[in-house]
Amino acid sequence: MQAVQTAAKKVGKQSIAFQNPPKIVSTFSIVGPKEGQGPLGKDFDTVLDDSYYGEKTWEKTEAKMVGEAVNNVIQRANLKPENIDYVLAGDLLDQIISTNFGIRDTDIPFFGLYGACSTMAEALTMGAILVDGGYASRVIATASSHFDSAERQYRYPVELGVQRKPTSQWTVTGSGAALLAAEGQGPRIVGATVGKIVDMGVKDPNNMGTAMAPAAADTIAAHLQDFGKSPRDYDLIVSGDLGEIGLSITKELLQKQKIEISDRFYDTGLMIFDRAQGVQAGASGAGCSAVVFSSHLVKELQAGKYKRILLVGTGALLSPVTYQQGESIPSIAHAVSVEM
């Protein structure tokens, strides 16, 4: 591997400017039937017929989706697993089992991450560092979630039929993967802002948008400050996934800091489902921003609709155990700047 040229990479307080921006040379997305029926249905590569995908448990279904996403993102780039240096990945399930089992047979060195719904942005950031810095030629960033496996872990088994609150978000069933490479064609990851844990005391596991909004606002403000940018430098600032309530609070929090992003701020949790699909405040899940980024957003960048977007992965670090112990929900947001 040849030596790479470097300059100042650390920017401001918590950001990184890539000097050799990694290219997203391939993406793959696989989703459940409900996601396939949504507004972005045609953008996904594989839509499952049912929530089981031929497996006996939803945990195994999710792991199978992860394996499919990783294997297909490699094949689509005309590569083999041995051409990939590292996988950076995580999911919502305890011990990130979907990821561990999903990539078990790939034989690719692996960094396990946990950032709840911010995982895809965290994986893209870490992966971009490895490629930009010359530590790797090609890496895969991936994240997943499954509605049924997440509901029974975090809230109630779906079989109970517990009524959902208006503030609830619907966990996406899906896995999205992006292959980042030093060489090749595709949108480039040019910068990243690493989030801090922000906790404003929200305790309701059925209102995660409110818990995540302060972290989203904090990271967006830090990103603009660190890079000396204005929101107008982006065609789209897209969170994943604040939902309707979180999006609205984030806008307000930024307006208090005289930062106006309303005309270009959207959320993957509001893009993936139609409101008629009965998803309350929108979608969520580590798979949500992963599949929307790895399909629709990358396609729109490639098609020239957007020149530059800021993906803001937002994670509610919700724990059923600490919730029952009366604790609040700490949150985090990581931002990745991608341009065509």
Add this chain to the structure above:
Amino acid sequence: MQAVQTAAKKVGKQSIAFQNPPKIVSTFSIVGPKEGQGPLGKDFDTVLDDSYYGEKTWEKTEAKMVGEAVNNVIQRANLKPENIDYVLAGDLLDQIISTNFGIRDTDIPFFGLYGACSTMAEALTMGAILVDGGYASRVIATASSHFDSAERQYRYPVELGVQRKPTSQWTVTGSGAALLAAEGQGPRIVGATVGKIVDMGVKDPNNMGTAMAPAAADTIAAHLQDFGKSPRDYDLIVSGDLGEIGLSITKELLQKQKIEISDRFYDTGLMIFDRAQGVQAGASGAGCSAVVFSSHLVKELQAGKYKRILLVGTGALLSPVTYQQGESIPSIAHAVSVEM
């Protein structure tokens, strides 16, 4: 921040050679009473009087230990939280809550990791990449575990008094932190080998050493191959934490590949407790290798007893859910080469 000089950093199939080796300028360790009574007791910075540390739940105790470790490792280097660019950390609990809550008030940008007991090695690897590559000036790598919080999550609530098996390992109560910096004095991280998920079908959550051994052997063999080194290049190859059974199997697996490390291979899980302390096959837990590395091992490097060690963090990616679904325990090992 000034530009850094770079050369080939990717070595072999799954390793990294640091061109600007980060220095471990400060460490801190905090452990429970049982660990304090063990052979390394005098090496730890803080030994708790009881397993609660003034908190009402063991989860809160563990989070408090993480906060103490992070704050103290900063103070010991005469720095403040705002001087630290990133924390890289994780623990054994679901959603890595000990870490999330433990560092919530530090206001330091954060990468959340999950690698079970390999977490400290994963954090040191990622942290070293950030400093070596010029993405950060100073980072903290930390990991933790707590016997009581881990037992009730992974096996049985300790109040049940379930008899432990001879193959069981005792989860360490403790948090260890290391501060890596581009400038300063201390042992240097010169290389790393990133592990793959290895699963040989072991299904017994009370026999994790056997599950982890193939991953440990795989990473040690890959490390020596990638760097063209022999075991004699290291004064100590120390896993964390295979326990007695895993250590023995790892030696055998390597001997089959004509790699003989027996005379310099040890395990943090066998160093931290005396056998008379009733810990069956040894210790385990993400905190085990973290506290032994951040105290005893770094001190021995500083004292010149060891010139070069290879820390091999070994993680059993055990999930109570997939165990009940009949799945095996996938494992992973990451290796970090440290020299004085």
